[in-house]
Each structure stands twice: as structure tokens, then as C-alpha cells.
Amino acid sequence: MNSNSSSSPKVPIPTLERLATYLRFLIDLEAAQVETISSTDVEKQTGINAAQFRKDLSYFGEFGKPGVGYNVLELQARIARILKIDQLQPIMVIGAGNLGSALIGYPGLTEHKFHIAAAFDRDPAKIGRPQGDLVILNEADVREVNAEIGARIAIICVPAAAAQEVADTAILAGVRVILNFAPIILKVPERIVVRNVSFLQELAVLSYHLSGESQK
Amino acid sequence: MNSNSSSSPKVPIPTLERLATYLRFLIDLEAAQVETISSTDVEKQTGINAAQFRKDLSYFGEFGKPGVGYNVLELQARIARILKIDQLQPIMVIGAGNLGSALIGYPGLTEHKFHIAAAFDRDPAKIGRPQGDLVILNEADVREVNAEIGARIAIICVPAAAAQEVADTAILAGVRVILNFAPIILKVPERIVVRNVSFLQELAVLSYHLSGESQK
DNA sequence: TGGAACCTGTGATGAAATTCACAATCGCTT
DNA sequence: AAGCGATTGTGAATTTCATCACAGGTTCCA
Numbered sequence: 001m002n003s004n005s006s007s008s009p010k011v012p013i014p015t016l017e018r019l020a021t022y023l024r025f026l027i028d029l030e031a032a033q034v035e036t037i038s039s040t041d042v043e044k045q046t047g048i049n050a051a052q053f054r055k056d057l058s059y060f061g062e063f064g065k066p067g068v069g070y071n072v073l074e075l076q077a078r079i080a081r082i083l084k085i086d087q088l089q090p091i092m093v094i095g096a097g098n099l100g101s102a103l104i105g106y107p108g109l110t111e112h113k114f115h116i117a118a119a120f121d122r123d124p125a126k127i128g129r130p131q132g133d134l135v136i137l138n139e140a141d142v143r144e145v146n147a148e149i150g151a152r153i154a155i156i157c158v159p160a161a162a163a164q165e166v167a168d169t170a171i172l173a174g175v176r177v178i179l180n181f182a183p184i185i186l187k188v189p190e191r192i193v194v195r196n197v198s199f200l201q202e203l204a205v206l207s208y209h210l211s212g213e214s215q216k
Numbered sequence: 217m218n219s220n221s222s223s224s225p226k227v228p229i230p231t232l233e234r235l236a237t238y239l240r241f242l243i244d245l246e247a248a249q250v251e252t253i254s255s256t257d258v259e260k261q262t263g264i265n266a267a268q269f270r271k272d273l274s275y276f277g278e279f280g281k282p283g284v285g286y287n288v289l290e291l292q293a294r295i296a297r298i299l300k301i302d303q304l305q306p307i308m309v310i311g312a313g314n315l316g317s318a319l320i321g322y323p324g325l326t327e328h329k330f331h332i333a334a335a336f337d338r339d340p341a342k343i344g345r346p347q348g349d350l351v352i353l354n355e356a357d358v359r360e361v362n363a364e365i366g367a368r369i370a371i372i373c374v375p376a377a378a379a380q381e382v383a384d385t386a387i388l389a390g391v392r393v394i395l396n397f398a399p400i401i402l403k404v405p406e407r408i409v410v411r412n413v414s415f416l417q418e419l420a421v422l423s424y425h426l427s428g429e430s431q432k
Numbered sequence: 433t434g435g436a437a438c439c440t441g442t443g444a445t446g447a448a449a450t451t452c453a454c455a456a457t458c459g460c461t462t
Numbered sequence: 463a464a465g466c467g468a469t470t471g472t473g474a475a476t477t478t479c480a481t482c483a484c485a486g487g488t489t490c491c492a
Binding site: 038039040051054055057058062063064065066067068069070 | 437438439440441442
């Protein structure tokens with residue numbers, strides 16, 4: 001449904017998803033100068049069950065002190081480590097339309113050590129245009145450019161019709177994981193991990209929930 | 217983690233998520249002039265398990281003919297009906313930054329009968345600015361404007377610091393479900409359904425999967 | 433030093449989602 | 463009209479995920 005799993009063994013995907021939430025939360029705590037936090041506090045402030053939090057962490061080792069809790073800075077560092085965002089992670093964005101542009105300008109990415117190293121489009125009108133700190137490059141040069149920047153993450157923001165082709169190109173260029181915004185299911189080799197983001201899907205689920213109360 | 221469930225009884229959330237995928241797929245099939253499809257074909261073309269597809273549909277009734285399969289047009293219509301997107305669904309967007317603008321300009325929304333009826337921001341420099349077919353309105357007027365347009369879906373695209381406040385306002389204005397792009401966990405009443413979209417979370421999961429072969 | 437108040441990490445339990453597997457049905461062909 | 467291959471819908475089995483509940487640590491304070 002979402003990821004071509006494979007990869008590491010026993011860690012549930014939902015756990016990984018929550019790790020990112022924890023990280024974000026810990027960064028906020030740091031900003032608020034909180035030094036230590038217990039799983040109970042996490043539950044109070046995020047709504048995530050305390051046992052869940054502890055179990056999620058337990059997949060990766062021991063992080064807390066009984067009777068005390070977790071050191072905010074240390075936990076933050078260790079989660080970043082687990083997620084491999086403890087150092088700058090280069091990313092390529094393919095498709096510089098509205099969405100691609102929004103991503104390029106999104107400050108949260110840098111905060112979390114993601115770095116958009118290159119952006120591509122196939123529209124001659126866009127190629128060469130400056131966009132944030134970048135210049136839009138020709139989609140045809142993905143492979144060549146990536147030999148330089150070594151991005152292993154690609155974000156695909158092109159229309160559905162072009163997405164498969166673009167994904168193939170990215171994979172040839174050495175990309176290992178793909179965040180796909182196009183509303184199609186990409187066919188990729190086993191070893192490649194894909195995650196799909198679909199606004200439409202999210203909206204559809206929400207729309208469904210409008211049901212209940214209309215006739216109540 | 218994602219939705220404040222409540223609402224209707226026995227339908228699994230993952231099933232709802234897939235329904236939107238099926239709908240998309242069926243629209244593509246229609247374009248390709250396919251009239252009938254079997255669950256096996258669905259599995260071949262989307263990677264979603266055939267039994268899964270059948271079970272998902274079974275929550276809502278019977279849709280197919282044994283020995284034959286499903287009528288593409290009919291199934292399409294019925295799924296749209298289930299998701300309540302068989303007629304135009306008004307939506308409000310709060311926050312007209314890069315992301316909000318991208319959504320306003322996203323053609324896929326209209327295709328699926330979602331209609332952005334109003335967009336708001338609190339930045340005086342943005343208020344009054346035309347954006348696509350809309351003019352950005354003052355965030356302070358959310359309630360008043362929604363008395364007119366009657367949106368029950370809100371999309372929140374403001375920075376984390378403003379998101380909770382904006383959500384409260386939207387709820388007061390009659391919104392029932394929220395698509396939240398801000399990286400915080402919103403506190404909302406039981407009856408309100410929230411879904412969170414986080415690029416960072418998605419990227420983090422992908423980044424994690426880069427593990428194995430980096431030393432190749 | 434001892435005990436009360438807190439906490440973590442985790443095995444056991446429970447709930448939810450996915451997949452299996454098969455009886456029932458359909459349409460085609462002979 | 464009867465048999466066959468294809469396909470659905472669904473109870474049951476399986477797998478995955480979430481929660482419970484508690485044995486051990488840790489701190490603080492008297």
C-alpha cells in the first residue's frame with residue numbers, strides 16, 4: 001500500500017512514522033528549554049500512548065532512565081541518528097510546478113537536515129529559472145547531475161502521466177527511495193522504497209467522515 | 217496517530233484510504249475505455265491484493281458479478297457516492313503561503329469534485345491578493361464567510377505556531393473535518409476528524425530505509 | 433538506611449488489518 | 463442443458479500493531 005518494505009527487519013512502519021513526530025516534538029521541547037521528559041508527559045502533550053512511545057524506542061535500544069525519563073537532547077540526537085538525518089541528506093526534486101516550488105521553499109526541510117540539492121523540470125520555460133537558492137535544471141540531465149550531488153532521495157512532483165518515466169530516470173541516476181506526489185502507483189524494482197502522498201486520498205477519507213452526523 | 221476516528225462503525229481507515237486509490241484507478245480505466253475489471257486485474261495493475269480489494273468493497277455492499285468482475289463506470293460512481301464526492305464539496309484553505317497556493321492551483325481537486333471555495337491568510341500583504349480564481353480573504357472573517365459558503369472541510373497550511381488557533385476558529389465556523397499540514401498535533405473536540413500530512417514524516421521514513429547499502 | 437513516588441523496558445494480551453481459501457454464482461461453449 | 467473456467471463475497475486463519483500490566487531501576491526525603 002505504501003512502502004515496498006523490504007529493508008530492515010522487525011521495526012513496524014507506524015513506529016518509524018511516529019519517530020519523526022517524536023523528533024519534531026523534542027525539537028520543540030529543546031526550544032522550550034525542557035531538559036528531561038517522561039513517556040507520561042509525552043502522552044499528555046501529544047496524545048500518543050505512553051507505552052507506545054516506550055515500545056517504539058525499545059526497537060532501537062534503551063534511551064531512558066527509570067524514575068527519571070528521557071534526556072531531551074540525547075533522545076533527539078539518537079532519533080536523528082536512527083532516521084539518518086543526523087547529517088545533511090541531499091534530495092532531488094523533479095517537477096517544479098506549484099508543489100515542487102512549495103517544497104523548495106519549505107523551511108522545515110532544512111531544519112530537519114534535508115537539503116534539496118537540485119530541482120528539475122522538463123518545461124523549457126522553467127529550465128534555467130531561479131527558484132529559491134536553486135536554478136531549475138533540465139530533467140534530461142538528472143543522471144549526470146546526480147553523479148555530482150549523490151542524492152538517494154527523490155521527490156516526484158510531476159503530473160501523473162510523467163511520473164513513471166521520471167521515477168525510472170531517478171532510479172537509474174542512483175536514487176534509492178522516492179516520495180511520490182503523483183496520483184499513480186509507481187512500478188519500481190524490489191529494492192526501491194516508495195511512499196505516496198495524496199491530498200486527494202486524505203480529502204476523500206475526510207469527506208467520507210462527513211457522513212455520520214449529517215443524518216444524526 | 218492520524219484520525220480521531222469516532223464516526224461510522226466498522227470500516228477500517230486503511231480501507232477508506234484505498235477507496236480513493238481505487239477511484240483514481242477507475243477513472244484512468246474509464247479513460248482507457250476499459251468497461252469491466254476483475255479483482256485479479258486490479259492486483260496486477262496496482263499491486264493491491266485482490267482479496268483486499270474485494271473485502272474493502274464488501275463493507276459497502278456487493279458490486280461485482282461472479283465470473284465477470286466489476287463494471288468500471290458503475291463502481292466508480294458508487295465509490296464516489298460512498299466518499300461523498302459525487303457532488304461538489306466546498307473546502308476552505310487557511311494559509312496562503314507556498315503550500316496553500318499550490319493547493320489552490322491544483323487541478324486534481326476539481327477533477328474529484330472538491331472545490332476550494334475560499335482561502336484565508338492573516339498577512340495584510342496577502343489579503344486581497346488574487347490567487348487563481350480566488351481572492352485571499354482575511355483570516356479574521358473565517359466565520360462570517362463560512363456562513364455563506366458552508367465548507368465543512370478545512371485545509372490548514374499555516375505555520376505550526378498558528379495552527380491550533382486557526383483550527384479552533386475553523387471549528388467555530390462549522391468545519392467538521394480538518395486536513396492539517398502543520399507539523400503539530402491539533403487538540404480538537406471528539407467529534408472533529410483530523411488528518412495530518414507531514415512531508416517531514418514521510419521523508420524521515422524514507423531516509424531510514426537508506427540504511428543498508430550506503431557502504432556499497 | 434528505608435520506603436514512597438516515579439519511571440522504564442518488555443512479555444503477555446488484545447485489537448485491527450490483511451490474507452487465505454472456498455462455496456456460490458455467472459457466462460460461455462458445446 | 464450441462465459442464466467448465468473465471469470470479470465474487472466472506473468466514474476463518476494469519477499477521478501486524480497497539481495496549482496492558484508489571485518486574486525491576488532510580489531518586490528523593492525523612
